[in-house]
Amino acid sequence: MPLSIAARPAEREKFEKLMSEIRNLYTEWTEMGIPAEDARYILPNAAETKIVVTMNVRSLYNFFSLRCCSRAQWEIRALADKMLAEVKEVAPVLFEKAGPSCVTNGICTEGAMTCGRLAALQAKAAKG
Structure with a gap:
């Protein structure tokens, strides 16, 4: 969560509530068989991404x-x-x-x- 949101208790609470709702709906959709790549459309741009890189x-x-x-x-x-x-x-x-x-x-x-x-x-x- 960006510090600018985390530093404001009311906004942090709104953020956490919305992220929880999105996570629950994403889980519901994937469990009912909607492909993850389609269910992913509900995720915000700021969704956590895991990356693996190889660099010299x-x-x-x-x-x-x-x-x-x-x-x-x-x-x-x-x-x-x-x-x-x-x-x-x-x-x-x-x-x-x-x-x-x-x-x-x-x-x-x-x-x-x-x-x-x-x-x-x-x-x-x-x-x-």
């Missing part, structure tokens, strides 16, 4: 440079941050320079939408 080191570096960025959507950013922490545990030398491009390459690709992290890093480096 180069692909992981690219993924981390894009998805560890603070401008990335919060769910994928949280996943990327967790994945980065895990690969750094397993292969610290390989991934010591992995992360968002502003930190690892000194480049922000967000243009006017920058979060300001690169400028802060540059200012800190200039101070010594």
Whole structure:
């Protein structure tokens, strides 16, 4: 659940009630024989999705440079941050320079939408 909803008790309650109703109807439909791919149409866009990916080191570096960025959507950013922490545990030398491009390459690709992290890093480096 997004923090912006979870932080509001009344809205959180509405969200949980609606999700419960949707889950119950989805279960009812699939149990009566409606194919899951059809019953899935009742699910909201924010439905939890399980993913399995295979990436090599180069692909992981690219993924981390894009998805560890603070401008990335919060769910994928949280996943990327967790994945980065895990690969750094397993292969610290390989991934010591992995992360968002502003930190690892000194480049922000967000243009006017920058979060300001690169400028802060540059200012800190200039101070010594």
